Amino acid sequence: MLFDKFQSMASFQADLAERDIAPFGAVAEQILSATEGTVQGKNVILAGTNNYLGMSCDPRCIRAAQQAAEQWGTGTTGSRLANGSFAEHQALETEIADFYGVDHAIVFSTGYSATMGMCATLAGPGETILLDGDSHASIYSGVKQSGAEIIRFKHNNPEDLAKRMRRLGDRAGSALIIAEGIYSMLGDVAPLKEIAAVKREYGGYLLVDEAHSMGVLGQTGRGAAQAAGVEDDVDFSVGTFSKSLGSIGGFCVSHHPELEAIRYCISAYIFTASSSPSVVASTREALRIITAQPELRENLWNNAHQLYDGLKALGLGVGPSASPVVAVEMEDRSATIQGWQALLDAGVYVNLVVPPASPSTNFLLRNSVSAAHSSAQIDTIIAAYAGLIENGVISIDKKA
């Protein structure tokens, strides 16, 4: 039967419905600010977004979007290759290339299509892709389409990558290595310095998905490669406008002039409508703001440290180092669901993460901070977790 394979998902949903919990379908009934909304009729602190710099509600970005909608209309109704290239799209491409200090950029309609499109197109049959085992679904989906040989290396493990490059022999020179900047679920940063060193030793090309690290890491916010001082070793940087820039869309930038030819070979770029002008305009404004206001990044990291230190002091199982994503490891599915609802009842919205979205078999409550959170809000989040421990929803002895 066609539907048999959906049975386990259906029973998971039934389990949630029986408990009257809807963590994946949680609806924001209102957005009050970058850090507050209404969920289940209740005002909550949003601590499970990717709104790292609070740009989604910046009045300057909103105004830019409004003006663009008036000037250009609500949509483009077509592909960049047909009727969907407006001056706004071209301007954004120039600006994102400038932001990265390179000459070539492609703007996509979503981050997913940027990553998937590049991963599907760069390497092909007869070539090899080496990707981090914990890569995002957009990367897996792209490499599967590529027709290339796909080899996983152990998560954030440059030695394992080196071993696999050595095994490739002569073929290593044309291999494509794929890593992310910050991994979205645990908030851990890729060892790009070491990964770049492997590339230098064996050859090949390096693509880094800076989806969660753009605007967050690096002296000017270019991401993990900039923070590691290895930008010259990165052949392609991809990323999204949906997180630190608070809009939607994706990009690929490169110093390789070949990117201009590659553009016309990417299905996910060609066969989809381009971004709405209003979206592009707010993205451009957000890029200007994060460039002009590096203190946003400083606020973000202060909040990240405050949350990480606070949760760690409670004895919770958090990652090895502070990051804007702070994941709390939970005992099992049931405890994760219960904890998620209890946090919401306490006025804090976080993300519930269960396999296969989480790496390996982790059950996680994923918290993320924004530059827009106040220190008092972070304290409220920490206090909500303390409440869960007091009520026995999370037991510290079992998981810490």
Add this chain to the structure above:
Amino acid sequence: MTEYQEYLDFLYSALAAHNKKSLVLTEEISLVADIGLSSLEVMEFIEKIEDHFDISIPLNILPDVNTIGDLAKKVRELNL
């Protein structure tokens, strides 16, 4: 060159830890349907094979691998 039987023997021994139902392992035994390996266990098992033979097993071959015999043949091809 290592013979097919030697690949099989290595796979049998590497699978021993995962063989919770104590099945008698043969070429025809399915890794997932019979032994019941989870997707995570499959990846761990693959890593053991990779390190033993010093090869990388591409993800692309996995859809074609059902039985221990299928895997032995693939590993042999990769190690030629």
